Amino acid sequence: MADLLVYGSYGYTGRLIVEEATDRGLDVVVAGRDRNAVENQAIRRGCEERVFALDEPRLLDLALEAVEAVLNCAGPFVETADPMVEGCLRTGTDYLDITGEIEVFERLAAEDERADDEGVTVLPGVGFDVVPTDCLAAHLVERLPDADRLALGFEAAGGISPGTAKTAVRALGGSGAVRRNGRIESSSIGGETRRIDFGRGERTAMAVPWGDVSTAYRTTGVGDIAVYTAVPSWVPRAARLGSILGPLAGAGPVRSLLESLVDARVDGPDERVRREGTSHVWGEAETDDGERAVSRLVAPETYRLTKLTAAEIAERVVAGEAPTGFQTPAGAFGPDLILDIEGVERTDEPVEERS
Ligand SMILES: NC(=O)c1ccc[n+]([C@@H]2O[C@H](COP(=O)([O-])OP(=O)(O)OC[C@H]3O[C@@H](n4cnc5c(N)ncnc54)[C@H](OP(=O)(O)O)[C@@H]3O)[C@@H](O)[C@H]2O)c1
Structure with missing residues (x-):
């Protein structure tokens, strides 16, 4: 049995993850629905291959039965996670993906009991x-166990890949999201801003519907969570305007046009940017009694970090180190998982007590 099937293996991020996983010695099967792309990659990387679409359950199950775990890199995951997870539950295969979509996390969390029953x-x-944000959330709640609120944030430079751009196009016309009193609430994009020092001086930051709105709650139990990203100061106003025009941008013909522009124009960061770039992650935990803890991470560029964390977690899952059922990264492996990634450093500010 092979270790890991990477689905969507020939996309921008899939390719990076296949390289990293095979370099670490994992026995990887490359897979996707485009025969030429899969076969060419299999020859280049010396891997086994599988060609199937996700609406072919017989072929899907045959492929999954031959591996310990699958790492789904075919996004938007709102379209691919459900059929792949169903296949995993039928065949007893562990499931990993690189989604950041709140809707996907919530849907998969609802499968916790079934997955646990199946030992998946x-x-x-x-x-x-x-x-990184999930690990920082878990670390902050270890530092401040009575935390009532979490704010998380990231500052990432260096450009985006085609799939990330398409996932963002799909989200146009939608709203932001925060968690309040344990429930996910929609918020207006650009409506919630604050100043954050990600480690290089204060920047304007805007709340975004990032995956931690779903996952940090499951990792820490804290019911109030918002996630921010650093933006130029004019962006929140433009985003508020965009949320007015958003329904038009999200409409079928406009969306198709934007997606074809992504296909033509977006390549993703090149090797130099991935090697030299850094990302900065910040987190704050607060209690109703006025205690406040802040921690930060400095980490590699986002796509480099993605390939490193994905391969690290895949190795651990294949080695049988992950609990069964629905899991978050820090829920499965603890807050220090991120410190095992090359190039990551964490710093803590002393806990403050406000009167
Ligand atoms: N969590 C993170 O930090 C993180 C980091 C990087 C990327 N991502 C996400 O990962 C996804 C991929 O990004 P990318 O830039 O690598 O995209 P990409 O270069 O466009 O590649 C996407 C891959 O997914 C496949 N795919 C897409 N929809 C599919 C479907 N319905 N059925 C089967 N295969 C399908 C594509 O195959 P075809 O060519 O056959 O369509 C291709 O192999 C995006 O959703 C992105 O947001 C997340």
Whole structure:
């Protein structure tokens, strides 16, 4: 039996993860629905291959029966996670993906009991979204066990890949999201802003519907969570305007046009940017009594970090180290998982007590 099937293996991020996983010695099967792309990659990397679409359950099950775990890199995951997880539950295969979509995390969390009964690990979000922020959330709640609120944030430079751009196009016309009193609430994009020091001086940051709104709650039990990203100061106003025009941008013909522009124009960061870039992650835990803890991470560029965290978690899952059922990265492996990733450093500010 092979270790890991990577589905969507020939996409921008899939390719990076296949390289990293095979370099670490994992026995990887490359897979997807485009025969030429899969076969060419299999020859280049010296891997086995499988060609199937996700609406072919017989071929899907045959492929899954031959591996310990699958790592789904075919996004938007709102379209691919359900059929792949169903296949995993039928065949007893562990499931990983690199989603950051709140809707996907919530749907898969609802399969916790079934997955546990089948002895299957379901662990979505093994990339930049959500591994570093999830680990920081868990670390902050270890530092401040009575935390009532969590704010998380990231500052990432260096450009985006085609699939990330398409996932963002799908989200146009939608709203933001935060968690209040344990429930996910929609918020207006650009409506919630604050100043955050990600480690290089204060920047404007805007709340975004990032995966941790779902996952950090499951990892820590804290019921109030917002996630921010650093943006130029004009962006929140433009985003508020965008949420007015959003329904038009999200409409079928406009969306198709934007997706074809992504196909033509978006390549993803190149090797130099991935090697030299850094990302900065910040987190704050607060109690109603006025205690406040802040911690930060400095980490590699987001796609480099994604390949490193995905391969690290895949190795651990294949080695049988993950609990069964629905899992978050830090829920499965603890807050220090991120410190095992090359190039990551964590710093803590002393806990403050406000009167
Ligand atoms: N969590 C994170 O930190 C993180 C990091 C990086 C990327 N991502 C996400 O990962 C996804 C992939 O990004 P990317 O830039 O690698 O995209 P990409 O270069 O466009 O590649 C996407 C891959 O998925 C396949 N795919 C898409 N829809 C499919 C479907 N319905 N059925 C079968 N295969 C399908 C594509 O195959 P075809 O060519 O056959 O369509 C391709 O192999 C995006 O959703 C992105 O947001 C997340």
